[in-house]
Amino acid sequence: DTAVSQTPKYLVTQMGNDKSIKCEQNLGHDTMYWYKQDSKKFLKIMFSYNNKELIINETVPNRFSPKSPDKAHLNLHINSLELGDSAVYFCASSLGLEGNQPQHFGDGTRLSIL
Amino acid sequence: AQSVTQPDIHITVSEGASLELRCNYSYGATPYLFWYVQSPGQGLQLLLKYFSGDTLVQGIKGFEAEFKRSQSSFNLRKPSVHWSDAAEYFCAVGAGGGADGLTFGKGTHLIIQP
Numbered sequence: 452d453t454a455v456s457q458t459p460k461y462l463v464t465q466m467g468n469d470k471s472i473k474c475e476q477n478l479g480h481d482t483m484y485w486y487k488q489d490s491k492k493f494l495k496i497m498f499s500y501n502n503k504e505l506i507i508n509e510t511v512p513n514r515f516s517p518k519s520p521d522k523a524h525l526n527l528h529i530n531s532l533e534l535g536d537s538a539v540y541f542c543a544s545s546l547g548l549e550g551n552q553p554q555h556f557g558d559g560t561r562l563s564i565l
Numbered sequence: 566a567q568s569v570t571q572p573d574i575h576i577t578v579s580e581g582a583s584l585e586l587r588c589n590y591s592y593g594a595t596p597y598l599f600w601y602v603q604s605p606g607q608g609l610q611l612l613l614k615y616f617s618g619d620t621l622v623q624g625i626k627g628f629e630a631e632f633k634r635s636q637s638s639f640n641l642r643k644p645s646v647h648w649s650d651a652a653e654y655f656c657a658v659g660a661g662g663g664a665d666g667l668t669f670g671k672g673t674h675l676i677i678q679p
Contacts, residue, residue: 455608484666492603492653492674496666507665541608543666550659551597551616554667556608 454478457542457557464532465565471528472560474542481547482506483525484554485517488539497540500525501548529562537564567592567658571670578646579678586641586673588656597659598639599667600630604652612654615639626650651677 455476464470476483485497499506503519514530525542539559545552568591578584590596597616601609613624620632630641639656653674657667 486666492672494609494655494667494669494672496668499666543609551614552659553599553611553614555611556601558606558608 455542455544455555455557457540457560459560460558461561461563463563463565466532466534468532469528469530470532470562471526472540472542472562474525474527474557476523476542476544476555478544478546478555480544480555481522482545482552483519483522484543484545485525485527486541486543486556488541488559490538494541498525498527499548506548532562532564534564537562567596567660567668569656569658569668569670571654571656571673573673574671575674575676577676577678580648581645584641584643584646584650584675586654586656586675588639588641588670589637590639590656590658591637592658592660596639598630598632599657599659600624600628600639600641601655601657601669602626602652603655603672609655612641646675646677648677648679651675 458473482501488494497511498517500519516528519525541559542557543554545554570589599614600612612628615632653672655672656670
């Protein structure tokens with residue numbers, strides 16, 4: 452059983468389009484995250500959700516809107532895609548907000564903007 | 566704010582040789598430290614973690630890491646590498662509150678020579 456699953460695995464689309472990435476975890480965790488990994492492999496937190504409530508938004512453009520319908524799901528919707536949005540997006544989850552909680556990652560969604 | 570430095574972008578090691586990957590962190594309080602491994606096209610897998618107690622921690626796949634507060638370091642080691650260890654390795658620090666997610670280093674790309 453996959454603990455954290457993301458769909459789609461690959462997403463190729465044109466500039467200006469709107470797209471969504473879905474994430475589901477079956478670990479019973481309370482906290483979920485979105486990270487962006489750029490072309491140099493650098494990982495940076497985008498959003499953190501705890502019990503369906505947004506905790507942080509690390510200066511992400513408001514074209515990115517996360518939605519958490521329940522604790523097991525955290526989806527990412529992106530409006531008006533730009534070339535700079537090309538990256539790998541990782542969903543992760545942890546038991547809770549405490550810093551000592553290991554995070555479990557999905558396999559990533561590779562987004563390519565043409 | 567916390568930060569993580571992985572000084573080596575690439576490391577090449579012969580199969581069967583020992584390995585040490587360096588990680589230095591900056592954080593005002595006691596850090597929560599993690600090492601993750603990312604194989605090509607995959608998500609991040611947790612290798613090991615340090616919160617408190619014994620400064621030498623054992624992880625999966627034969628890896629270990631040593632926390633040295635005086636040097637602000639958390640270096641990853643393996644006595645004998647296998648070709649399957651070729652991957653990207655990330656050191657990360659978790660803040661006390663946890664809501665900020667993990668702060669990652671820029672990663673070290675490990676190449677295994679036959």
